[in-house]
């Protein structure tokens with residue numbers, strides 16, 4: 091009888107955990123080697139408190155590679171990873187990617203209430219109906235899609251006559267893949283106001299029940315690509331705004347300053363930088379003017 095066999099073979103979930111000898115120790119020296127490597131390649135600063143996290147996140151990978159120590163893993167990364175695949179995997183597994191739609195809503199209120207109406211009024215004078223916005227460190231896409239929703243709402247019926255491009259970039263490949271689908275659970279989209287949900291999202295049915303797909307007219311505005319902020323940036327034209335929120339906080343201080351300085355060089359006169367609330371733009375260093383709410387305007391033609 092099947093039931094008798096089941097009793098003899100308990101379910102996998104109740105099997106004993108792997109024995110302790112499978113634990114691979116991550117010592118201070120090995121942690122330092124990996125920490126320095128991560129910082130050199132990404133700017134990400136792994137504080138000592140992250141040692142356990144690093145160990146847990148990499149443990150399975152070491153096991154599947156058949157490596158007996160974190161030093162051996164470091165050797166692989168530095169000596170045998172010609173394609174860069176292994177370091178990319180490492181980065182994918184350690185980056186903090188928490189995000190949400192309409193995060194720090196006051197920044198989007200500023201866009202809707204102040205910045206975009208001024209841009210629209212200016213366009214009526216100059217005829218230039220073009221917007222270029224970069225969401226750098228966009229995670230799974232909630233930020234660039236929020237920007238797209240706010241822009242579409244502000245442009246209203248004239249949206250079709252505007253040339254709008256929003257770039258979403260991240261170093262983590264997994265989140266970019268998810269972002270490109272434009273699919274979110276109802277819980278992930280819970281920060282989107284009801285009227286915008288109805289206007290810009292399609293509700294899944296059948297096997298897609300509980301999921302929401304962003305409408306093509308919104309997705310069309312947003313392109314996703316992998317950019318490591320430490321590398322060269324494939325930014326061809328001057329930007330009207332850069333969003334880099336809750337990214338710099340994970341980076342080394344020198345890298346933060348350098349990245350902010352480079353953001354300024356990508357901006358149009360008066361272009362804006364939106365940061366996370368725990369971050370600051372090294373304003374004096376970069377000639378930026380603070381507008382409050384972690385929003386900064388590039389000199390020499392500050393808005394407002």
Ligand SMILES: C[S@@+](CC[C@H](N)C(=O)[O-])C[C@H]1O[C@@H](n2cnc3c(N)ncnc32)[C@H](O)[C@@H]1O
Pocket residue numbers: 132133134185186187188189190193226227228229230233259260261262265317318319320334335336337340366
């Ligand atoms: C906490 S999320 C912030 C997402 C979004 N900006 C927000 O505020 O909701 C930080 C993102 O920065 C990305 N990141 C970290 N270091 C990076 C680097 N050197 N280059 C590009 N992206 C990076 C991470 O992969 C992660 O997705």
